[in-house]
Amino acid sequence: MKEVAVVGAGMTLFASRMMETGKELCWEAAKQALDEAGLSLQEIDAVIMGTAPDAFDGIHKKGENLLDGAGGANKPYMRVYTGGGTAVMTPIAGWWHIASGMFDTVLVVNEEKMSSARPHAQSVFAHIWDPILDRPLRPNLVWIFAMEMQRYMHKYNVRKEDIALVSVKNKRNAVDHPCAQLADPKITVEDVLNSEPMALPVRRLDISPPSDGASALVLASLDVAREICPDRIVTIDGVGWCIDTTMWTNRDLAFPKFLARAADQAYRMAGIKDPKKEIHIAEPYDPFNYKELQHMEGLLLCEPGEAAILTREGVTQRDGRLPVCPSGGLLGVGNPIAATMGIKVGEIYWQLARKAGKRQVRNDPVTGVCQAWGDLMQFSSVLVMRRR
Amino acid sequence: MISQPRGRKLSREEAERVPHVVARPKARYAWSAGPATGRFLEELKEGRVLARRCNGCGRVLVPPRMFCERCFRPTDEWVYLPGTGTIQTYSISYIDTDANRIAKPILVGVLAFDGASEGCGIMHYFGEVAPEKLYIGMEVEPVWKPQAEREGAITDIKYFRPRRKEDRQ
Ligand SMILES: [Zn+2]
Numbered sequence: 279m280k281e282v283a284v285v286g287a288g289m290t291l292f293a294s295r296m297m298e299t300g301k302e303l304c305w306e307a308a309k310q311a312l313d314e315a316g317l318s319l320q321e322i323d324a325v326i327m328g329t330a331p332d333a334f335d336g337i338h339k340k341g342e343n344l345l346d347g348a349g350g351a352n353k354p355y356m357r358v359y360t361g362g363g364t365a366v367m368t369p370i371a372g373w374w375h376i377a378s379g380m381f382d383t384v385l386v387v388n389e390e391k392m393s394s395a396r397p398h399a400q401s402v403f404a405h406i407w408d409p410i411l412d413r414p415l416r417p418n419l420v421w422i423f424a425m426e427m428q429r430y431m432h433k434y435n436v437r438k439e440d441i442a443l444v445s446v447k448n449k450r451n452a453v454d455h456p457c458a459q460l461a462d463p464k465i466t467v468e469d470v471l472n473s474e475p476m477a478l479p480v481r482r483l484d485i486s487p488p489s490d491g492a493s494a495l496v497l498a499s500l501d502v503a504r505e506i507c508p509d510r511i512v513t514i515d516g517v518g519w520c521i522d523t524t525m526w527t528n529r530d531l532a533f534p535k536f537l538a539r540a541a542d543q544a545y546r547m548a549g550i551k552d553p554k555k556e557i558h559i560a561e562p563y564d565p566f567n568y569k570e571l572q573h574m575e576g577l578l579l580c581e582p583g584e585a586a587i588l589t590r591e592g593v594t595q596r597d598g599r600l601p602v603c604p605s606g607g608l609l610g611v612g613n614p615i616a617a618t619m620g621i622k623v624g625e626i627y628w629q630l631a632r633k634a635g636k637r638q639v640r641n642d643p644v645t646g647v648c649q650a651w652g653d654l655m656q657f658s659s660v661l662v663m664r665r666r
Numbered sequence: 667m668i669s670q671p672r673g674r675k676l677s678r679e680e681a682e683r684v685p686h687v688v689a690r691p692k693a694r695y696a697w698s699a700g701p702a703t704g705r706f707l708e709e710l711k712e713g714r715v716l717a718r719r720c721n722g723c724g725r726v727l728v729p730p731r732m733f734c735e736r737c738f739r740p741t742d743e744w745v746y747l748p749g750t751g752t753i754q755t756y757s758i759s760y761i762d763t764d765a766n767r768i769a770k771p772i773l774v775g776v777l778a779f780d781g782a783s784e785g786c787g788i789m790h791y792f793g794e795v796a797p798e799k800l801y802i803g804m805e806v807e808p809v810w811k812p813q814a815e816r817e818g819a820i821t822d823i824k825y826f827r828p829r830r831k832e833d834r835q
Binding site for chain 2: 479
């Protein structure tokens with residue numbers, strides 16, 4: 279199996295981008311990633327595209343629609359889709375394209391455009407529910423998260439105040455991210471706790487905003503990476519993914535077992551025995567504040583119910599022992615579903631390469647983990663990266 | 667390093683001035699409920715809740731299915747349940763399906779049915795209860811639509827209400 283490195287990354291501003299087409303957003307992100315890698319499109323062997331449900335922008339075969347912007351024309355090209363989990367699944371697909379020995383350089387481009395849906399992306403989200411048993415109840419997507427959050431708080435006795443701290447941390451971290459949509463240097467726990475009720479316990483500031491954007495990565499075999507960027511060798515050392523049953527009303531909603539399995543797979547591959555000690559930085563998927571905590575636990579970075587305590591103690595701040603979502607996360611930078619690859623995989627790459635600028639964490643991390651979560655709340659993809 | 671991104675966020679008014687095309691897809695679908703969920707729906711019409719047992723793992727499954735996804739073998743028999751259950755989780759929703767704000771909250775959650783395997787249940791509404799009285803672990807029972815109005819749908823149950831009269835509103 280060939281070893282694989284990340285040699286470039288790029289992303290667009292995350293915001294309502296009615297001006298640009300999805301294709302144009304893809305191009306912007308892809309070009310940045312290629313520029314950082316110092317490669318031209320001609321030097322790319324294959325292209326992977328990631329984008330979430332077609333229903334969001336009502337365009338079928340989105341992979342085909344975005345092809346030219348992603349630089350896939352006349353190349354081996356495929357779309358990978360696992361809902362929100364796409365954000366970390368496409369880089370895994372990129373990894374196996376190279377690890378298999380088939381290719382030396384792969385461009386991975388993720389895009390999302392949620393502003394096209396009228397009157398609101400929420401109306402489209404309702405279509406992800408089971409058409410026979412759930413949809414006749416006229417659900418809103420937020421319900422499913424509200425119910426999960428309630429169960430999580432109940433089972434592990436987690437306080438709403440500690441969960442609110444995640445929104446505060448991430449929205450403040452996002453102030454230093456040039457692509458951020460919802461950064462807020464002054465936000466407080468009280469702001470979060472008193473924000474508009476959506477589906478309780480979920481309030482407005484517990485949620486990341488729908489957004490448009492794109493992100494891209496250039497992956498290369500380690501041999502090629504040593505030639506083109508010997509100054510920063512950041513490798514993908516472990517990958518894992520796993521999904522639970524579609525029967526969501528039969529599942530344990532408090533602990534994400536599927537994620538623990540995906541993480542275990544990635545850690546074993548990376549030779550990590552004790553993730554609590556060996557992981558120095560993490561970008562877990564944070565579309566809701568409680569998800570960051572639940573995902574830290576699923577990633578085995580702490581015990582179930584302990585993530586809130588670490589957050590309260592400041593361990594997960596940028597200058598803490600285990601910085602978590604130093605990018606500002608989905609809560610602070612925005613949530614263009616698949617495109618959040620830029621603040622998960624992209625951020626860990628920039629941090630390990632010491633290229634995160636104002637967002638650079640203090641503990642000079644060598645090993646990092648990132649994760650995305652999606653489908654019907656039961657899929658996770660995990661990537662472990664290292665600086666060599 | 668991230669280069670300074672191009673473009674900017676447009677206001678709603680600016681976005682409306684961007685050249686664009688608006689269209690509504692014209693599509694309708696008929697989704698099959700399948701033999702398991704189909705019979706479950708038919709039984710709801712009669713005011714009964716039906717499950718399916720798998721003799722491989724011994725689970726009593728709701729929603730019922732014709733095969734067990736764990737044992738990967740056919741399930742074995744139909745099992746009638748009393749219809750009562752326990753709240754596993756819930757939400758008090760101030761938004762409807764289109765994200766419109768609503769004054770009177772929707773009470774919704776997941777309940778596990780009595781007689782089914784642990785944690786096996788469905789999503790449904792809760793009613794005849796004050797939002798602040800709801801709790802995880804509350805015992806609930808179904809409130810059915812009048813028989814003539816039932817149509818073989820999950821909404822043949824209007825909602826679930828507390829079994830204890832003191833908890834009802
Ligand atoms: Zn079974």
